[in-house]
Amino acid sequence: MDAKKLDTGPRDAINWLPDEILGKILSLLATKQAVSTSVLSKKWRTLFKLVDTLEFDDSVSGMGEQEASYVFPESFKDLVDRTVALQCDYPIRKLSLKCHVGRDDEQRKACVGRWISNVVGRGVSEVVLRINDRGLHFLSPQLLTCKTLVKLTLGTRLFLGKLPSYVSLPSLKFLFIHSVFFDDFGELSNVLLAGCPVVEALYLNQNGESMPYTISSPTLKRLSVHYEYHFESVISFDLPNLEYLDYSDYALYGYPQVNLESLVEAYLNLDKAEHVESPDVTKLIMGIRNVEILSLSPDSVGVIYSCCKYGLLLPVFNNLVSLSFGTKKTRAWKLLADILKQSPKLETLIIEVCKT
Numbered sequence: 001m002d003a004k005k006l007d008t009g010p011r012d013a014i015n016w017l018p019d020e021i022l023g024k025i026l027s028l029l030a031t032k033q034a035v036s037t038s039v040l041s042k043k044w045r046t047l048f049k050l051v052d053t054l055e056f057d058d059s060v061s062g063m064g065e066q067e068a069s070y071v072f073p074e075s076f077k078d079l080v081d082r083t084v085a086l087q088c089d090y091p092i093r094k095l096s097l098k099c100h101v102g103r104d105d106e107q108r109k110a111c112v113g114r115w116i117s118n119v120v121g122r123g124v125s126e127v128v129l130r131i132n133d134r135g136l137h138f139l140s141p142q143l144l145t146c147k148t149l150v151k152l153t154l155g156t157r158l159f160l161g162k163l164p165s166y167v168s169l170p171s172l173k174f175l176f177i178h179s180v181f182f183d184d185f186g187e188l189s190n191v192l193l194a195g196c197p198v199v200e201a202l203y204l205n206q207n208g209e210s211m212p213y214t215i216s217s218p219t220l221k222r223l224s225v226h227y228e229y230h231f232e233s234v235i236s237f238d239l240p241n242l243e244y245l246d247y248s249d250y251a252l253y254g255y256p257q258v259n260l261e262s263l264v265e266a267y268l269n270l271d272k273a274e275h276v277e278s279p280d281v282t283k284l285i286m287g288i289r290n291v292e293i294l295s296l297s298p299d300s301v302g303v304i305y306s307c308c309k310y311g312l313l314l315p316v317f318n319n320l321v322s323l324s325f326g327t328k329k330t331r332a333w334k335l336l337a338d339i340l341k342q343s344p345k346l347e348t349l350i351i352e353v354c355k356t
Contacts, residue, residue, distance in 0.1 A: 052093040054119070056080050058100060071108055072099040080111070084118050095119045096128040103159070116140040125171075126151040130178075131158045139163075144195075147171060155179050155205075163187045167195030176203045189216040189238075214238060214257070225249065237287065245288070251279035251303040258287025269297040272306075279303060282312050289315040298326035298354045305335045317343045326352040 056079070058072035076099065097115065101108045116127070120142040127149060129139075139160060143149070144167045152169070154160075155178030162183045175196065182188065189212060193199060201222040202215070211227055216238035223239065224246040235249075236257035245266045250273035266288045270281065281303060288294070294317070296304070308314070320343045325336055340346065 051087070052091060053096075054083060054087075054092065054094070055096040056083075057096075057098040059098065071102045071105055077108075077111055080115055084115060087122075089122060092119045092122040092124050094126040094128075095124055098128075098130040098132070100132045113140045113142075117142040120146045120149075123148045125149060128153040129158070130155050132156055141166075144169070150174065152176070153178070157181075163191040165191065167191050169196045169199075171198065172196045173198055173200045175199055175201070178203075178205045179207050185212040186214065188212045189214050193217045193220075211235065223247075251281055253278070254280045255282075255284040255287070258283045260287045261290060263288055263291050265293040266291045267295040267297075268300045270303045271299040272303055278310070279307065280312075281307050285312065286315050289317055290319050291317065292319045293322045294320055295324040296326060298328045298352070301325065301327050301332045301335060302329070305332050308335060308338070314338055314342050317346075319345065321345055322348040322350075324350040324352065326354060328354045 056076070058076045095116070097112070099112070101112060112131070116129075117140055119127070120140070124146065125148055127143065127146075129143075130153070139154075141164070143152075144164065147170055149169055150171050151174040152172060153176040155176075157179055159181045160183075175192075177188075193202070193216065196217075197219065199217060199219055202217070202220055203224045204212075204215075205224075205226045207228045213234060214236045215223065215225070216236075218240060220239050220242055222244040223237075223242055225248065226246075227249040233253040234256055235252060236255060237245075238257055238259045240259050241262050242260055243262055243264045245260065245263060247267070248269040249271075251270040268284075268288075270279075272279070285304065285307075304312070317339070323339065323343065323346060325339070327333070327336070336351075340349075
């Protein structure tokens with residue numbers, strides 16, 4: 001009898017797919033699940049090396065809530081070590097590492113440094129590093145000099161301490177910072193951004209930490225700044241090529257330098273703070289005068305209205321074509337009328353009236 005006719009059973013369709021496709025499929029799974037496939041056969045152990053995305057999170061590693069608030073457990077370390085060993089030196093696209101490291105826990109700091117160094121050596125292009133609670137007080141030197149890194153996310157409650165002067169990230173375009181501590185936040189511009197010659201987008205979300213007094217970059221095109229509490233009394237924006245600004249903060253005593261000549265779109269959400277008795281947004285408003293699209297939250301309208309009462313003269317918004325205007329109080333209508341007079345090209349007006 002013909003052997004081909006006897007082969008009537010169902011084929012294992014997934015094993016007939018090319019290895020590159022199987023590698024992409026495994027990259028879509030949670031890393032812990034993807035690692036488990038390596039026990040199926042020698043072929044699947046080889047296939048796991050093609051996974052180009054690794055995501056580790058100690059909060060889902062089975063440890064209790066109290067333990068999770070301090071350091072990652074040995075089981076988490078074993079998982080990451082095993083995964084890295086299985087992959088050898090195959091290329092990696094993304095590493096996402098979320099874990100808890102004690103301030104004085106040198107052993108776990110060394111583990112994190114070793115994992116980061118491993119993926120940097122394999123050409124990683126995206127790193128998400130979220131160190132919770134007591135922090136690290138350092139970043140791996142290999143990470144700060146990675147030539148292939150395009151996107152970097154740092155947080156939450158991460159202690160960076162003093163950044164080294166050798167920061168060099170020649171390919172970095174996107175930088176996300178969420179609740180990060182610096183010894184001197186001036187290093188954000190002077191060291192970190194200065195070491196990123198092609199950076200295009202910066203996202204800052206700080207909750208009660210010291211804020212930068214200057215955000216400066218010749219290449220930045222998009223900036224999103226969300227501060228929940230600002231200890232500094234002033235801030236400057238030296239961003240000559242910025243096109244998009246989303247700025248949420250308490251209105252400050254002043255904005256000494258506002259260089260936003262290329263700005264096209266701006267969203268302002270400025271609230272009145274008890275610790276800033278007489279905010280002055282004059283230079284900020286003058287600095288955004290070239291925008292085409294402007295959105296003012298109800299709180300921002302209240303702050304600008306108050307500043308106008310004490311001498312702020314609105315500039316002419318020669319390029320403004322779309323305005324979103326929020327208000328809580330009827331007295332702000334005068335400010336709207338003044339802005340309309342100063343906006344000769346306005347085409348679209350959206351009014352948001354808040355009752356609270």
